[in-house]
Every structure is written in C-alpha cells, then in structure tokens.
Amino acid sequence: MDNAYNYLVEEVGIKYGDSIVVGVSGGPDSMALLHLLSRIKKSLDIQIICAHVHHNLRKESDEEKAFVEHFCANYGIIFEWYKIKDYGDDNFHNEARSIRYNYFSKIVKKYNAKYLFTAHHGDDLIETILMRIVRGSTLRGYSGFSKVVNMKDYVIIRPLINVTKDEIYDYIKRHKIKYITDNSNVMDVYTRNRFRKYIVPAFKKEEEKVHEKFYKFSKTLLEYNNYIDKEVQKKLKKIYPQNVLNIEEFNKEEYVIQMKIIYYILEQIYQDDLMLITDQHAKLVYNLIKSKRANVKIYLPNNVRAIKSYDTFVVVQDKMIDNKYEIELINYMNLPNGRNIEVISSSEMTNNYYCRLDTSEVMMPLHVRTRQNGDKMYVKGLLGRKKINDIFIDEKISTIERDLWPVVVDSAGIIVWLPGLKKSKFDKSKNEKYDIILKYY
Numbered sequence: 451m452d453n454a455y456n457y458l459v460e461e462v463g464i465k466y467g468d469s470i471v472v473g474v475s476g477g478p479d480s481m482a483l484l485h486l487l488s489r490i491k492k493s494l495d496i497q498i499i500c501a502h503v504h505h506n507l508r509k510e511s512d513e514e515k516a517f518v519e520h521f522c523a524n525y526g527i528i529f530e531w532y533k534i535k536d537y538g539d540d541n542f543h544n545e546a547r548s549i550r551y552n553y554f555s556k557i558v559k560k561y562n563a564k565y566l567f568t569a570h571h572g573d574d575l576i577e578t579i580l581m582r583i584v585r586g587s588t589l590r591g592y593s594g595f596s597k598v599v600n601m602k603d604y605v606i607i608r609p610l611i612n613v614t615k616d617e618i619y620d621y622i623k624r625h626k627i628k629y630i631t632d633n634s635n636v637m638d639v640y641t642r643n644r645f646r647k648y649i650v651p652a653f654k655k656e657e658e659k660v661h662e663k664f665y666k667f668s669k670t671l672l673e674y675n676n677y678i679d680k681e682v683q684k685k686l687k688k689i690y691p692q693n694v695l696n697i698e699e700f701n702k703e704e705y706v707i708q709m710k711i712i713y714y715i716l717e718q719i720y721q722d723d724l725m726l727i728t729d730q731h732a733k734l735v736y737n738l739i740k741s742k743r744a745n746v747k748i749y750l751p752n753n754v755r756a757i758k759s760y761d762t763f764v765v766v767q768d769k770m771i772d773n774k775y776e777i778e779l780i781n782y783m784n785l786p787n788g789r790n791i792e793v794i795s796s797s798e799m800t801n802n803y804y805c806r807l808d809t810s811e812v813m814m815p816l817h818v819r820t821r822q823n824g825d826k827m828y829v830k831g832l833l834g835r836k837k838i839n840d841i842f843i844d845e846k847i848s849t850i851e852r853d854l855w856p857v858v859v860d861s862a863g864i865i866v867w868l869p870g871l872k873k874s875k876f877d878k879s880k881n882e883k884y885d886i887i888l889k890y891y
Contacts (some may be wrong), residue, residue, distance in 0.1 A: 793886060
C-alpha cells in the first residue's frame, strides 16, 4: 500500500486542487483506496468525489450506501450515488458493470474531473487472467486489465494493481478502517469466487510475489498487443474500408495479422461485452472467411451475425434475429446463440455440457430447437417431469438467453437434453451402453 501511495503522489501527476472521482462499493478494497486518497487530500487540497452504485439486489444495499455516505461526511469527501431501479435481460454481471462505468463517467463530467480511480488489485488481475485463459479470450483479453486507461476526456487509474489482497487487509487493520462484507463474494456458485478461494492461493503458495509476475505478464502482453494494433491500423483502410472486409486483401496477410484483424472487428462490435467472445468464436470467424462457399453466415453471442458473401465479409448486430428455430442435429452445428453442438467420438467428461445416448431408446434423428410453451423434461435423477422455464429460473438464465437456448429433442418431440443445464433420464453414464456423445461448447 505504501507503493500505491508513492505511485499516486509521484507518478500519476495529481496536482494541487485536482478533482478525482473514485468508485466505492463499501468493501475492503474500495474503502482502503478511499482512505488512501483522503491522506493525499490533506496535503494537496484535492477534491475527492465518491461515486457509489446501489445495486438494489440485497437488503444490505441500503446499509452499504449509508455506511459509505457516513465515511465521506467524516472525511470531507463529496458523496454521489445512484440506485439501479431495474435490470434488463442481459447477463447481470456484464450489465451491472456497464451501468457502474456509465454512471462513473457522468460523475467525472459533472465535476470536470481528470481521473477516475477504481480499487482493482493484484489478486483481481490474477483471477481475471486465469479465468480468461481457461475460458478462452482475445489477445487483449488475456492481458486482464491495465493500470492506466486513457479515455477521451479523463484517465482511469487502478493504483492497487501491484497490491495484494493481504496487503489491503493489513492496511485496513493498521488504520482501523471499517468496511462492509458482501457474503456473495464467498459463494462457490460464482466462477470468480472459486478461482479466488481455491486456485489463486495455490499460485501464491508456489510463489509469494506471483501478483508481480502476473502484472509483468499483463504489461508485456499489452505492449505487444499495442504494437500489433498499430501495424493493423496501417492496413485497415485497405482491408476493412467502410466496415466491410476485403477478403482478397485479407488473404495476403500473415495469419497473426489476420487474427488480429478479426479480433479488432469483434472488439468494435462487442466493446464492453467483449468478455462474451472467446478464441473459439474468433476461429469460427476465421474459418468462415476462408470458406470456399460463396454465401455463408454464422451466429455469435448477443444476436450478432458474421456473414461472408463472395469476396466480402461483414459482422452485424441484428436485434431482429428470429429467435425461433428447429434444425436437424448433424455432426456439427453452429447455433444462433453463438455456441456449438458437436457429435464427438469419446470423452471422459460427465458434466451437463456432455450427453451420452443410446439411440435405440430415442426416436432418431435428433433435432435442436428453441423452447416452446409448456416444455417439460424428465430430469436425470428426479421423479416426474420438470418445466423447462423453471429450470431457466433456477439456473438464473436471462430472458434473452432463454429465447435462444438450445433444446435437444428426438423425432417424437421428447426432450433428451438441455445443453449446459440439465440431462434427461435418457442420458447414460460411462459404464452404461451408449452409441453417441454430444458436446455443447
């Protein structure tokens, strides 16, 4: 934390009388950062604006807002807050993040601030990089997040990126700083929590200063990425004029440049939702561009279509994509939700992303369709049938995702698999007789 203090004073360039916005949830990380900034406030007479977002999801949200507001009053810090009234149908975490940063941006403009500070720390960076490596991401995505991000009118700074969670707790203890604990941050149901509780500690056990190694990795990857970006920008006018890819010019480039162009196109489309895109999606786009077929398209997440037509290629976001479909299941299918179902020869996996069937027990061929009114299935391990809609609710699947979620049925219309969510009574264990394995990814 001392390094963070020195960084703020000596390197950021905060000047006497500057205005600074800091995003504060009330948790240990943001409260430590707010306290750190309050120390600088005394010496440089800077104006600190605390921006708090009330997520309106837990009863503790009111207490968190009151707690942060009280702290600000005691330290002479301006307190601004926003209460989210309703969420749309998109992924909750993505939407909440988007709302937070849009609100922070408004507060920055309101006070004509130069900086927006957030409390992301070294452990957060490790978690983010590892999660993206496991899931797959873009070249930029693998770098996690950077310490400094230059926006159009202000700069986002994450001064704790070189600080560990343990160091934050030590700082809080030394300065007797109170904070709010969000119990959802320890629930195993969330992927990040599992990485935080089980995987990151294993890395720290091997190397005490692993956060410094990950920061160096992130910084180096960003530097390489920025260099390649500059090279790509030089070529885009010729290869990608008016947001239409010239396939003939594209094919003249080396593979690494071709993939970077694809990532660039996807980054322009997805922007804040870039975490929805994996390297598998980029490879699908690459294969589409290289396809010998004259006219072909694939679906990507968030109602995005990638379309090849003769010597041109475009990616469009289409809010009018028809959600309803039913397709006969063949060896490989690219689905409208951007995922895929494939018939594979073998696998040791037994989770809900895999399904083993004895085709003598179901009516072939199989079909993949979207949900229909009254859909029910025999869930493996349960008596009777369960409504598909109830499964979606239990699994917290958004409305948009439900409308595109694949349902695998046999020719009699009986649901044999809800990919990624539930297996049916027709699913076989590895020790039972089966002659087909399906994979959803």
